[in-house]
Amino acid sequence: MLIYKKVLCRFPAMITRFTQLYIGLLVAIPCLATNGTMTKNLKVLVSSNDYPPTALKLLEDHFTVLQSRYLNFGQEGSTLGREEILKLIPGCSALVWISNLPITNEILDAAGAQLKIVSTVSAGYNHCNPEELRARGIQLTNTPNVLSPAVAEVAVGLILSASRRFTENLDQVRRGEWEIGFDKVLGQDLRDSTVGIIGLGGIGQAVVKRLSGFDVARFIYSGHREKPEAKALRAEFVSQDTLLEQSDFIVAAVPLTNETKLMINKETLGKMKPNAVFVNVGRGDLVDQDALYDALKNKQIYAAGLDVTTPEPLPKDHKLLTLPNLFVLPHIGSATVRTRREMAELAANNIVNGLTGKPLLSPVKL
Numbered sequence: 001m002l003i004y005k006k007v008l009c010r011f012p013a014m015i016t017r018f019t020q021l022y023i024g025l026l027v028a029i030p031c032l033a034t035n036g037t038m039t040k041n042l043k044v045l046v047s048s049n050d051y052p053p054t055a056l057k058l059l060e061d062h063f064t065v066l067q068s069r070y071l072n073f074g075q076e077g078s079t080l081g082r083e084e085i086l087k088l089i090p091g092c093s094a095l096v097w098i099s100n101l102p103i104t105n106e107i108l109d110a111a112g113a114q115l116k117i118v119s120t121v122s123a124g125y126n127h128c129n130p131e132e133l134r135a136r137g138i139q140l141t142n143t144p145n146v147l148s149p150a151v152a153e154v155a156v157g158l159i160l161s162a163s164r165r166f167t168e169n170l171d172q173v174r175r176g177e178w179e180i181g182f183d184k185v186l187g188q189d190l191r192d193s194t195v196g197i198i199g200l201g202g203i204g205q206a207v208v209k210r211l212s213g214f215d216v217a218r219f220i221y222s223g224h225r226e227k228p229e230a231k232a233l234r235a236e237f238v239s240q241d242t243l244l245e246q247s248d249f250i251v252a253a254v255p256l257t258n259e260t261k262l263m264i265n266k267e268t269l270g271k272m273k274p275n276a277v278f279v280n281v282g283r284g285d286l287v288d289q290d291a292l293y294d295a296l297k298n299k300q301i302y303a304a305g306l307d308v309t310t311p312e313p314l315p316k317d318h319k320l321l322t323l324p325n326l327f328v329l330p331h332i333g334s335a336t337v338r339t340r341r342e343m344a345e346l347a348a349n350n351i352v353n354g355l356t357g358k359p360l361l362s363p364v365k366l
């Protein structure tokens with residue numbers, strides 16, 4: 001009875017101790033995980049040797065980081081990048097993907113069942129095998145928003161280069177000929193024009209903002225639904241046909257999906273005005289390039305500016321490159337020092353969060 005009484009009066013203290021211990025563990029385990037003590041045994045693979053040190057450090061603080069010695073999976077005219085990935089990936093819990101080449105089933109098979117997260121250093125993720133990732137229960141993150149300003153700047157650059165015929169004009173300078181008169185090598189004005197944005201997402205909105213100083217008469221956009229942000233930008237929601245028929249400048253800023261694939265084709269090009277300038281900062285496969293070639297060659301539309309093509313790199317003897325009214329860039333949309341660093345850091349932080357039990361910063365809905 002005495003023992004029973006003793007235990008009983010210690011009971012509240014025991015409960016308090018137990019609660020303290022429990023709370024202590026609750027706090028300590030995530031802390032350990034965040035400080036990396038418990039996560040160091042997790043392996044993370046970075047798919048390229050070109051990854052900013054600040055982003056690498058974010059990963060190294062928490063995990064064992066493996067990094068490919070090669071720039072790009074499968075590029076550089078060799079299979080070394082691919083072999084390296086296949087050698088390093090077994091046992092990895094996360095993959096930082098720095099390439100526009102596909103994440104194949106071969107890579108996912110080699111990784112093994114513990115692969116939890118693929119973090120692509122890009123906004124587009126059509127190359128990341130999303131359906132297979134979903135089927136295997138692997139999370140996917142991308143890097144939207146941080147790149148919108150840089151990509152929008154390239155879109156504005158393409159609008160100006162294509163509409164003011166930089167390709168032909170530069171060729172003139174190189175030939176030592178200066179033939180600008182009243183009908184030769186004249187361009188189109190942005191002033192008082194109608195600019196149509198296909199897809200008023202982060203990039204599309206950033207394009208409108210940047211063009212607001214060019215005295216554009218009207219901004220219109222098409223897409224699945226009206227965007228709340230459009231009002232402040234004075235952009236008007238229209239059907240895709242209206243956009244194609246009324247725009248002087250058309251900017252494609254949509255991701256590549258089954259729905260958007262080849263959306264710019266013989267039929268849609270046929271709806272554009274003869275003075276239309278078409279710009280693509282989305283993905284090469286949005287466009288039927290043979291149809292675009294014909295439309296430019298036959299002067300059915302005025303000019304085009306492309307940051308993205310199919311394939312990439314575009315072979316240097318590709319027929320598109322023979323067109324004087326086309327201005328092409330080698331997919332440099334996000335290629336600024338700051339933007340690439342921010343993309344790399346966001347990709348790393350997604351993995352840090354994902355593997356330490358915190359919410360992902362920019363998950364892709366699979």
Ligand SMILES: O=C(O)C(=O)CO
Pocket residue numbers: 121122123124125147151282331332333334335
């Ligand atoms: O991040 C992407 O998807 C891009 O294409 C940037 O240019």
